[in-house]
Amino acid sequence: MVLNKALTLIFTADREVIFISMTSLSMALTSTILSTIPALILGTVLSIKNFHGKSIIIIFLNSLMAMPTVVIGLLIYSLISRSGPLGNFGLLFTPWAIIIGQSILSFPIIASLIYSALSKTAVELPETLETLGAGGTRKLYMIFRESKTAVLSAILSGFGRVIGEVGVSMMLGGNIRWFTRTITTTIALETSKGEFELALALGIILIFISFTVNALLHWGVNRNV
Amino acid sequence: MEKILFILFIIIISSFCYAEGQIENQSDNQTSTQQRLRLATTTSTENTGLLDVLIPAFTNRTGIKVDVIAVGTGKAITLGENGDVDIIMVHARSREDSFVSDGYGVNRRNLMHNDFVILGPPDDPAGISSVKDAAKAFKKIQLTKSSFISRGDDSGTNTKEKELWNTAGVIPAGKWYKEAGQGMGAVITMANDMQGYTLSDRGTYLALRDKIDLAVLVEGDPKLFNPYGVIAVNPAIHDGINYEDAMRLIAFLTSGEGQSIIKNFQKNGEKLFYPDVIK
Numbered sequence: 001m002v003l004n005k006a007l008t009l010i011f012t013a014d015r016e017v018i019f020i021s022m023t024s025l026s027m028a029l030t031s032t033i034l035s036t037i038p039a040l041i042l043g044t045v046l047s048i049k050n051f052h053g054k055s056i057i058i059i060f061l062n063s064l065m066a067m068p069t070v071v072i073g074l075l076i077y078s079l080i081s082r083s084g085p086l087g088n089f090g091l092l093f094t095p096w097a098i099i100i101g102q103s104i105l106s107f108p109i110i111a112s113l114i115y116s117a118l119s120k121t122a123v124e125l126p127e128t129l130e131t132l133g134a135g136g137t138r139k140l141y142m143i144f145r146e147s148k149t150a151v152l153s154a155i156l157s158g159f160g161r162v163i164g165e166v167g168v169s170m171m172l173g174g175n176i177r178w179f180t181r182t183i184t185t186t187i188a189l190e191t192s193k194g195e196f197e198l199a200l201a202l203g204i205i206l207i208f209i210s211f212t213v214n215a216l217l218h219w220g221v222n223r224n225v
Numbered sequence: 226m227e228k229i230l231f232i233l234f235i236i237i238i239s240s241f242c243y244a245e246g247q248i249e250n251q252s253d254n255q256t257s258t259q260q261r262l263r264l265a266t267t268t269s270t271e272n273t274g275l276l277d278v279l280i281p282a283f284t285n286r287t288g289i290k291v292d293v294i295a296v297g298t299g300k301a302i303t304l305g306e307n308g309d310v311d312i313i314m315v316h317a318r319s320r321e322d323s324f325v326s327d328g329y330g331v332n333r334r335n336l337m338h339n340d341f342v343i344l345g346p347p348d349d350p351a352g353i354s355s356v357k358d359a360a361k362a363f364k365k366i367q368l369t370k371s372s373f374i375s376r377g378d379d380s381g382t383n384t385k386e387k388e389l390w391n392t393a394g395v396i397p398a399g400k401w402y403k404e405a406g407q408g409m410g411a412v413i414t415m416a417n418d419m420q421g422y423t424l425s426d427r428g429t430y431l432a433l434r435d436k437i438d439l440a441v442l443v444e445g446d447p448k449l450f451n452p453y454g455v456i457a458v459n460p461a462i463h464d465g466i467n468y469e470d471a472m473r474l475i476a477f478l479t480s481g482e483g484q485s486i487i488k489n490f491q492k493n494g495e496k497l498f499y500p501d502v503i504k
Binding site: 081082083084087088090092093174175176177179180189191192193194 | 294306307310414465
């Protein structure tokens, strides 16, 4: 009964359901891309360079992976609230606030997983490469080539964390209809109202989105190997 | 590989364009250059669906887009104090007055009212259905150690509930007293599942009535009166407060049109709110 109504909402392409799904998808993709760039740099540096304090950074990154979304939401809230230091930008309760929060959320996961992916090949590969006489840039390129799948799955883990999170979106986005309402905040709201149809429909869409994104990347990586 | 990244890129761009288009569609007027108006309000006005008719009517008339942030009264007041919203619509008179007297809010107006009701299981194990006085009913719930689900979230309803415990001379604590920390709809659903008692505004109860089997056990006590007020955030405290549009919203809500929308708003054939300016 509830499931029937949920499927009807999906297959009739209900305007609000589509809008909410698109909002979630664009927020999550944007923030994943934004955090991937610095995470890639940090992960690479950590895996190929040895320096003082490296293990501290790694421990710190790994602990940040367990940081509750609401804590990140709270920290950013205190920064971008009108009474906070960055208040003048008026970022709170806009899509940008969500993107900032989600970027910070996915950064440690991606950086940490890229580090473990690269450090494995970085140990095995260089000896082979040096005997072949490969230079620095060439070496880096080879390391990335070898661990392409692992790097992509690191990015996907980051995406997985942000597309399904509710704390940051709710606190920083404010769950504003036709603006910052995402799949997860709608599920929370509709459940609290006792309206399970829309909540379930969006839950199904969420699984579908993450399935599609994963399938696309998986297919893309394997085809080129 | 490049192909996949390209596809992802297209998805992102198109979803952004779609989202933008949808936002624009929400209003007939071209208001993209205009500032948005931020309204913090209680879950009761959102959960009942009242704002879904009030806000579009306002946007139609003025072209001003309103961002509705539905939280408890306590949080709404904090958002106002921090300057994160431009206007608040809440229901806890004592706290509204101190919000204004502390200089955070200006131009408070009475908007509408309804009343609180005490809900409980139809078999009424605490035997409060014959009690007229809400505080005495609370006392009986405590004496019989019947389950009571509290909002526990500093909302307007939670404030009223604490006042009633105070009047009853009870400090609620113990296994029977459960602080849920959630919105009204969620708390009613919980009370229904646990067959416990709870205090609710009538509006949210009526909106959920078909989905639950809790009954209204105590109503009509003057202590259960539930007035809503609307207050503009003082633009002198923080920069960037959209005071002008906040005042236009207050003017609309207290106008003949706004008040008649409130008066005619019905859910399941029952009136949920009574206008206080033009009756």
